[in-house]
Amino acid sequence: MTPNAASASSAPSRRSSPSRRSFLASTAVAAAAVTGGMPLLTACGGSDKGSREGTTSGKEAKKILPAYVASRVVTPDIPSKNGSSMGFTGKLDVDTLKTSVPKKLGKGGKVTVMSPFWGSPPKQDNPYYTSMNDLIGVDVQWRNQDGNTYDQKLGAVLASSDVPDVVVVPSWNMMGKIPSAIISKFADLGPYLSGDRVKEYPNLAAIPSDAWQRSIFGGRLMGLPQPSPSVQSIVPLYRRDVFDKEGYEIPRSADEFMALCKDITNARAKRWACGDMKWTAMNTFGVLGGGEKPLWWNLVDGKLINRIETPEYLEAIEWTRKLFAAGVVHPDFKLGKSQATDPAPKFAAGEFLIWNNNIVHWYGQQASQATQNPDFRIWGMDIWNHDGGDPTLYAQNPAGIFAFVSKKASESVIRDVLAVANVTAAPYGTKEWMMTNYGVEGTHYTLKDGVPVKNDKGNNEVINAYVMVASPAATTAHPDLPDYTKAMVEWEQRMGAFTRKSSFWGLQITEPSRYTNLVNDFEQLEDDIIRGHKKISDMQQAVSDWKSKGGDKLRDWYKKLLDENGPAAS
Template sequence: MTPNAASAGPSRRSFLASTAVATAAVAGGMPLLAACGGGQDGRKEGATSGKDAQRLLPAFVASSVVAPDIPAKNGSAAGFTKAIPTAELKTSVPKKLGSGGRLKIMSPFWGTPPKNDNPYYTAMNEAIGVEVTWQNQDGVTYDQKLGAVLASSDIPDVVVVPGWNLMGRIPSAINAKFADLGPYLSGDKVKDYPNLAAVPTEAWQRGIFGGQLRAIPMPGSYVTDIAPMYRRDLFEKKGYSVPKSPDEFLSWAKEATDAKSKVWACDDMKWSAFNFFGAYPGSDKALWWNMRDGKLVNRIETEEYLEALEWTRKLYAADVVHPDAVSGKAGGDARNRFTAGQVLVYNGNISGWWGSVSEQATQDSDFDMAAFDIFGPDGGDPTLWAVQPANIFTFVSKKASEQQIKDFLAVCNFCAAPYGTKEFMLTAYGVEGTDYDMKKGLPVKSQQGVNEVNGAFDYTGNPAPYVAYPDFPDVTRGIVEWQQRMGAFTKKTSFFGLTVTEPSRWSNLADDFEQLEDDVVRGRKKISDVQQAVSDWKKKGGDDLRDWYKKLLDDTGSAK
């Protein structure tokens, strides 16, 4: 399921971009579909956890190179509010680990890919000691390209696979065609790559495919990334108080909506509603399941799921939702409606907070926004559920030589350098004087930097989750502190942290539910239609799938 469509590619470096690249910021949430179904004969179904996983996982050694201004807590990212002067940058990779060899890497790219001989790529290759040639593919159609490449015998040395592309035959291809990294990273072996050793264990757990450690994961906070964002400036101007319950929200929404003035209280709020009412996550099929009162229950079977849909339906029925959302124009347009003041609240991936603030800084000096805290169904504390701690993966071909694998890990270790290091600055900003300049103590990208230092190396290695917006430190504080508050109410479902490959005969069983949800909240279908669909789902294989997941849980245990 995709809470919000992205207008630009997901990139951890977007957390660090300056105002010069505001227009390139992620407009909504990155697609979160991490379906684990599909596959053909020969792939290994299920998941690996418990003792079996422990022998595969790298040892964890936290980085102490640079201390964050706001330490991570309750599953949050760490926060960095200040830019570190060039002269004070630390070194996390004291010597080149690359052998001078060559690697071809295929990855998604949103926009026009730069040429391979650009100054940024050249500088990165020189610093790492590996000559990387990028095979950047259109991010919008990446799943098609990925499927075709993995079905062929001609696979690049390294391939990036977003979690939302783990569908169809791709999971089986991963197990069949990508190398086991365990001999290089499991246990204390990872200490040869200190920046990779600082990646949280729960993220590495997601890198286990087919019983082997095959992927370098992009770690992220497990706290829900969909936040109810509101126009704090307009709330203050109108004298509104932030709602503290679903009932308060509906009452406020009716008061705040003024269609004649083209102002509506909110955009589509379905994904926040799931959080308000405590529904299990919809972002990964394995997270749909949780042990409850001794029984394994799916999110679509719960009262919380139905209550969230019914409440969202009431918003639409009260005409407090923007007409474009009613007609289904969601995603990036929702953020545009929000910044234009046409809606006062919208579901936003919290990483988009910086994008809106930096964009509006040059257009509307009064613009101010924030994320309000998620409340429970009765206005009390919420019950929130963790999302997966990694959702983009990078693999190396089974045909790669031992030296190519080591060169790949050299690239990953360099790119996983923490904030405040020379390696991080090069990876995040490129070449000073070419890709960026220091202005008033902040790195600001040139147009060349915007075009070239974007995507690619982002996917090969990443430090532990962090937020760093030195140009807007209040945004950094706002995001991290919101994560910390919400993290205090966050629990983990039974299959948290596991990469589960479902049997292909059931992998598409629930594909129609998102459309049904959207029809129900807009009044085109009824709650009773959802209940009937759940009944049909059970008969068509849902109960059998429950038994399969229960046996998996009994056999392997959870990763919590």
């Protein structure tokens, strides 16, 4: 049970090799500290609030950000630390759930929402949708779109005049012209949420300020955020039951990992050590973040360096290539089949024992095997430095999915949207959270010893919908597997102790459009090198081409932002 991650828990399993989008998809975890104190960062040479380039932070952002008022409705069993999620391990009593929205704020209007959806969308008049709409007081009409091809639909809709009242945009879809389209097509929510105005919507006021900072586009507060972890979300998951049985030890260096993989692998017996370990390699070699493009940059000895220019980047790719070359990677990953098929059954069958994946799968895979495979145990390795020391990790942005309201929406529609968000952002342990995440008791789920268990109707209807509008401060809560809740949050806290914030962490930056496609082909090139289809020299040439085609000019653009205003994170 992963609060504010109903969409994420479905999506990554269909993108089984962790890509940039699955890396960002998890919204299961974390609230971070309040930013502030730094001046406005804008496009070089101007401070126009309508600017479509640059970013907004510090004193200017403080004028825009909603006031932060922590929720007192519930208290977590494990408080957030080092950028981790907060954790809840206790079981639930439906009769004693708290109320965070004492009266309906919706005025009965109709609101259309376009959002990515993974799976088969339910009919509009299903009991979950009608019950949620009744709770909120708004008639929400869903225009669900295939999450795997959402970027195509998003581009077409934003280029048209028929923009729904609300459009959900994940950060991994903010490529090309999408950021400037956001600024031109969507409403400024500042008049409704900035400063003390947000207190009309207490659950939105309890969203951490770092997440709201990420919701500022073109100098305006435009997005309703899903808070996400600032700590790393990719975990080297492993079959702990098999490790214990075979006496395998957890590796603490790149060499130990390779030796372990060779020991595990027996192709004749249909057992391989691991899947594609690229993202773990990026972490163990201390490579800058591979999510949104501003995180690719960091100031080192007075010069802005991009992740693709670092020796650590090439070393991580080369080490992952060696894993493939050594024959220790499951053949499905080597052939690229993992992009189209779900490796989970083969992981459960023990065909490979180490799976580089999003933290939501730590719980998800364990829960999915609880009945048919009672001996199954999945656990997470701590990330190690390739040489055996402590790792150097880089923080992820504190929000990665946003809901935007059409600029054409009337005030009544905007307030109805905020009424929806105020319910969906309710914290764990409240009636509103239970309805948002589990639907109607008896119709969509039953409580078994204090644990809500969805039935088939719940699994088909209570997914990918209202959680996409806004979410509470990032939370991990699995009362059915409290040991896993504790382990996941504590893993985040340990990794958070080794996590640094790069120069542009936490800022919503719109690059000049002429540079937006410079690195589009790098992820594919990484994968081609790892699988032996290309060489490291091809990457070195690509980096050289990137510099000459605009990378060096883009560096100057970012450097001017930094020189004039300083970083947002201390």
